[in-house]
Amino acid sequence: MNLLLIAVFLVALYFLIAGYIKKNNLWEDHIRFYGPILALKTDNVGFFDKFLPYSRFLKLYGTAGAVMVVIVSLLFSVLMIFSFQKTLASPPAPTGIYEPQNILAIPGINEFLPLSFAVIIAFIVTLVVHEFGHGILARIEGMRVESTGVLFFVIPIGAFVEPCEEDVEKASGRSRIRMFGAGITNNLVVALIAFLLLALFMGMAHPVDAPYVKAVYAGYPADDSGLLPNSLIISVNDIDVTSREDVTSIMSGTKPGDTVSVTSVHEGMTSTNNLKLTEWPEEYGDKNSGFMGVSYYDSSRAKELSDKYIRSPLGPLLLVYVPINAVIDGDSLGLGILAFDSPDTVAWSEPFYGYWQLIQILFWLFWFNFAVATFNALPLIPLDGGYIMQEGVKNFFAARNKERYADYIVSGISWLMIFIIVSLIMIPYIASF
Template sequence: MDGTNIALTLFFLYWLAVIMLERKGILKKYNISTYGPVLMIRTTHGLKLLDKLAIPKKAWRVYADIGIRLMFIGMIAMFLVIILSDLAMLASIGDNSMPEPGKFNEARNIFLIPGVNEFIPLTWGIIALVVTLVVHEFSHAILCRVENIRVKSMGILLAVVPIGGFAEPDEEELFGKKEEEITYENDPYGDRRLGITINDDEPEKKVVKTDEKIATRTQRARILAAGVMANFVVALIAFTLLFGPVLGAMSPLGDTMIVDVAEDSPAYAAGIRENMVITQIDDTQIGNVNDMLEYLEGLDTGTMVTLHAASDRIISTYDVEVIDPDIEPSGISIQSIVEDSPASAAGLEAGTSIMYIDGSPIRSYTDFQSIMNTSVPGQEVTVEIGREDTEGTTSYNVTLAQHPDVETKGFLGVVTSYDGQVATSLGISVGEFPATAYLELFKSIPQMLKGLAGWIILLGLPIIGFAGEGFPGFSGTLAQFYEPVGWAEPFGIGVFWLANALLWIGWLNFYVGLFNCLPAVPLDGGHVFRDYMNAFLFRVTGNEEKAEHLSALVAATFAMLILMSFLFMIFGPYIVHGF
């Protein structure tokens, strides 16, 4: 039985225990409610603290008023994103360009649940989710006390492990209505608590209107917007710390990593292992793979070099012998040939590899790019091609055309790929990760927020990253390329933990804040939207009952439209391409 099955088994055993304890009335005895497998553990301790925190009422109201405006901005932005996504998907059906089903539209990846969403790491995701829910709910609670709305209880949400916190305002004071209490006796399966009607004969929840709503529309909006505002503020603080002092305390060790070591090589005997980052050979700094290859070029067999390599950010030196200076370049693979291009005219074929151009070895994509960047239209070059099933190379004379994007540059007309692994004369293979450029690009994100591209990068960072690879954080192999410097040096690996925590706390708070802006009940944005729609329709109709009915209908329509949009995003590709 694998880990997933064990976890599911334990979870269902826990859920069974919850059901049994609820039926025996044990949970109710301790003021614990259940929503499926989620326990709401209530307490009245800490309510006095809310009153103390709510003392600067004017400041809190200004805070919440800003939150209302941000909520409407987020509401419009999120609704436009959903509508544009739907239109793009509908257009793709018309021109047969609907993307095939993939991980980006899987149902589990639509929801921001750590351990379920494959893009969100479990540990950092849980930490971020707890912070997100706690600040959201307690902001509601503080604004309730600011507006003199009673908070009945506070507590934690538990589903095997704590998944968040909550504050329970008095709904009669907040919304001006009192609902019939639903317990296990009148709702044994929990369907009514979830808004599900089993049959038409089932009595509806009784709603008793009070003579007067205690909270005004503005007060309710402040209370509801406070949670969203808290998420945005926490996201701002987290990202400010991340993109400022934390990333500023990281320095790249180098871009060259050892990806393979021959076990019978002197390098292996000297202690060289995979995933070490090479920083220096003898007295020469190694910035990238080409720096290393250029230094080793021309060294004779038996020459000893001192290799500086870092493992877990600790740099050690290793004396390594050159064993094979005449290694054939690995080349770059030709994935496809551009039609009517010089490569096509010369007879180059997909599935082969470019090994040499004008006698210069192509050991990496950097070599190929460097040669092509210095070429000119009309230049004749000799391209040597290698095939997997044939020894040696075949030469082709190719006259370069004008590059379609840069008039002064030559154009060969091949689409290439590079596996990133280069064999060296030391009996090791190395790969290159642009650690320096990656960190600089990461630091530049705040400057990019002046344009739309920056916001797209920030919103999609953990999922898409900078080039579709996603960015889970500074962990695993990626963390090997960096070391803490300055104030963070004494903390060692702790600075990477801090960076990961800030990344996920910022990103999840930002996303949850935006999601709660959507005009769909029961989300905060849905309640605020319905309240303001009610006020607008009352001005138009002059009839309070009619305005309330129409606003509820409009809000329900928006909620259904948003739900259907999410379902379309998930199932659209499967409907077109099949399940």
């Protein structure tokens, strides 16, 4: 079924249900509307008081986290400015990550975010971890929490914790900064833990030399015979094979013009294809044997890349690119198995049952928490980083008796970041015209 039709149906159904609830004032104590967004809330917030005995440690945690948030905010602001300059100088095509459905991080709509169990779990945990950080630090800093809940627009799109506005106003600047930064700090900590666990568990998987066809060359024997990508070869000329070496050994005795029978398994279905072999393309050297026209999935290379990425100082940034590479570049890195349900796992040993599901959960826990933390750290109101920036700017000008300038600076920085974000999205479309 067309995804657009499904999306339209779900949106229409949401508006019907939300409109009925709003018109009849149902569950007023627990439901509130912010425009088209439905907030499901509760004032049962005693959970946050359970952290009061750990106030001293959590204040230190909040202070260290606030410093970390400021550093992340500066780094990613600079990165966005450089990205803006590069995009302006060489506008990319309005495809891939710039397509409308890929602008928002909505699982199942965004091509890079599958609607899988791992994504849903990671998405929910990320929201809870972020908002509970605000709630816990609000109580630690003496601010009452009035309610907490989930925001809906067709699907859960966010969570919230609502501190008492009066208490927030009365709190010191440092207390507010710790409270605003707590959500980002929690996301960064969870992202780091997930990243380290991902590195640990990926060390348990070992590549195997399975004759797993990742791609077929257009216009060559495998393609002409109907052999499909993502197929595992199990026999050649009725001789069972379990490795690429087995296939190579059989193929070494062939010559261009010979016909070989290849039996393979694709998505659980076994089929046999007759391939009339051709000569090898010139770029592969002078070879006398016949050429099938297939490319195998190289799990050994994927393992090397995985280890390299994880151990690199830029490991987190590189892993963020994995889902995009898997969709746009046809998984040229071979690391799509970290993020997606993939038949490529046949080329790996599986240490225990459910191993790849665990890997995907850890990957998406890292991905969502890292993405939410870095985006929210941007100096842009109403993001958390924006409120932290606001506190810092106000304190700076207050110490110099020039408080009247603070609001102008905060507003200017926020509008600058909005301009950059919108430009990064729109420049490819403007340039295409």
